[in-house]
Amino acid sequence: MSARNEKLAAEKRRVILDAAVRVFARQGFNQCRVSDIADEAGVAYGLVYHYFRSKDEVLDTLFLERWNVMLEVIRELDGQDLAPREKLYAIASFIVDSYRHDPELMKVIIVEVTRAANSFGQTHLDKIREAYDLIAGIVERAQLDGAFKDTVTPRFAAMAFYGVIEQVLSGWIFETLPQGEDEFEQAKALVVETICGGLDAVSATA
Amino acid sequence: MSARNEKLAAEKRRVILDAAVRVFARQGFNQCRVSDIADEAGVAYGLVYHYFRSKDEVLDTLFLERWNVMLEVIRELDGQDLAPREKLYAIASFIVDSYRHDPELMKVIIVEVTRAANSFGQTHLDKIREAYDLIAGIVERAQLDGAFKDTVTPRFAAMAFYGVIEQVLSGWIFETLPQGEDEFEQAKALVVETICGGLDAVSATA
DNA sequence: TTCGCGATTGACTCATCAGTCAATTCGAGC
DNA sequence: GCTCGAATTGACTGATGAGTCAATCGCGAA
Numbered sequence: 001m002s003a004r005n006e007k008l009a010a011e012k013r014r015v016i017l018d019a020a021v022r023v024f025a026r027q028g029f030n031q032c033r034v035s036d037i038a039d040e041a042g043v044a045y046g047l048v049y050h051y052f053r054s055k056d057e058v059l060d061t062l063f064l065e066r067w068n069v070m071l072e073v074i075r076e077l078d079g080q081d082l083a084p085r086e087k088l089y090a091i092a093s094f095i096v097d098s099y100r101h102d103p104e105l106m107k108v109i110i111v112e113v114t115r116a117a118n119s120f121g122q123t124h125l126d127k128i129r130e131a132y133d134l135i136a137g138i139v140e141r142a143q144l145d146g147a148f149k150d151t152v153t154p155r156f157a158a159m160a161f162y163g164v165i166e167q168v169l170s171g172w173i174f175e176t177l178p179q180g181e182d183e184f185e186q187a188k189a190l191v192v193e194t195i196c197g198g199l200d201a202v203s204a205t206a
Numbered sequence: 207m208s209a210r211n212e213k214l215a216a217e218k219r220r221v222i223l224d225a226a227v228r229v230f231a232r233q234g235f236n237q238c239r240v241s242d243i244a245d246e247a248g249v250a251y252g253l254v255y256h257y258f259r260s261k262d263e264v265l266d267t268l269f270l271e272r273w274n275v276m277l278e279v280i281r282e283l284d285g286q287d288l289a290p291r292e293k294l295y296a297i298a299s300f301i302v303d304s305y306r307h308d309p310e311l312m313k314v315i316i317v318e319v320t321r322a323a324n325s326f327g328q329t330h331l332d333k334i335r336e337a338y339d340l341i342a343g344i345v346e347r348a349q350l351d352g353a354f355k356d357t358v359t360p361r362f363a364a365m366a367f368y369g370v371i372e373q374v375l376s377g378w379i380f381e382t383l384p385q386g387e388d389e390f391e392q393a394k395a396l397v398v399e400t401i402c403g404g405l406d407a408v409s410a411t412a
Numbered sequence: 413t414t415c416g417c418g419a420t421t422g423a424c425t426c427a428t429c430a431g432t433c434a435a436t437t438c439g440a441g442c
Numbered sequence: 443g444c445t446c447g448a449a450t451t452g453a454c455t456g457a458t459g460a461g462t463c464a465a466t467c468g469c470g471a472a
Contacts, residue, residue: 028325030236033459044421049461115321119234121380129382152396159383160400163373164366171365176335190358194366197403239429250451255431
């Protein structure tokens with residue numbers, strides 16, 4: 001296959017993936033048909049199966065593409081010489097900005113994978129756990145440094161931190177919380193403030 | 207229908223509901239067939255449709271039964287003269303104890319309804335929101351009292367609080383967090399400590 | 413211009429299940 | 443022991459939708 005053809009194939013594959021995001025966000029993974037994805041992409045039914053082995057693989061691909069970027073960002077941050085609080089702020093920022101940039105994709109990832117732990121969540125549990133582990137690592141080192149008090153296990157703190165973020169995104173997705181530029185910026189700070197206020201050694205025993 | 211018959215009917219209905227909890231917890235709502243529920247209950251297929259209009263209604267019933275108890279508990283607590291922190295602790299306790307008492311039911315409620323917002327979550331969004339609103343009310347009054355600082359909107363604080371709890375339960379459900387009597391008791395305290403540390407006026411400016 | 417191969421098409425197959433319903437059993441009241 | 447209505451049964455229907463595949467298209471190489 002020529003380089004030109006490879007590029008065309010990659011582009012067509014992307015067209016299908018992008019269409020799938022819109023369809024999954026609108027109808028939900030289980031409620032939509034493969035033909036809906038094909039229609040949305042302006043492509044024949046069978047072509048979806050030329051580029052993907054199954055309907056599941058489409059969702060898997062969307063999730064892994066984005067989640068791996070996030071893991072990379074966290075690892076990168078982890079290596080830098082930043083205050084623990086700064087690191088958590090950067091992680092919250094990345095996730096909130098991901099939502100700001102492509103709310104439909106984040107809706108799909110959260111609703112269909114991260115929070116749908118029976119079907120896809122189970123499949124990707126290890127990948128999801130990787131994120132918790134990285135965050136737990138940040139907390140653990142912060143505790144050793146004395147920046148965080150150690151009344152909470154790092155793993156618990158990681159779950160709490162991630163849980164707050166996911167709940168806030170869910171709030172936006174289901175319109176339980178108001179959204180907008182201001183709210184996005186505020187949320188980054190509030191997530192960190194809410195969590196760290198309870199973790200910071202400084203405010204430990206007031 | 208005689209009183210005796212009514213009682214028998216209610217009991218049979220319960221047998222089906224209890225069987226459904228086990229099946230939903232094991233296989234997931236979408237993955238299981240109605241015949242699985244009937245088999246688990248030791249009852250003919252058609253009888254499920256004698257007691258429930260649809261497969262959905264079985265799940266709706268399970269969710270509403272439990273969620274309404276929780277709303278009642280929160281309202282009851284809300285009326286009492288307790289410190290805000292005590293109120294939040296009591297709510298966390300109730301939810302954790304619900305899990306301790308019937309982990310399968312809580313798994314079903316969280317995985318299939320609360321966190322499955324596309325299908326059932328959408329249907330029950332208002333009921334779920336009621337819980338957020340009650341918690342937000344507690345926070346709001348605490349802020350007016352001066353017990354909590356008001357850097358965070360009550361609604362945001364409520365989402366954060368509930369998000370941490372749900373993430374912890376999810377951790378137990380998917381075995382990302384260790385569970386056991388000690389962990390359950392600890393979790394109650396840690397959820398409140400983690401959240402209130404960032405809300406408490408006392409530890410506001412350390 | 414023709415050949416070959418991958419891209420593309422969409423009608424079709426086939427398994428799966430939710431929900432129906434006619435038939436049967438059961439039990440309370442007379 | 444008879445009657446009647448409710449409880450119970452499970453075979454059946456009908457819709458749905460994932461995945462297949464044989465046919466066609468179109469592009470690049472010779």
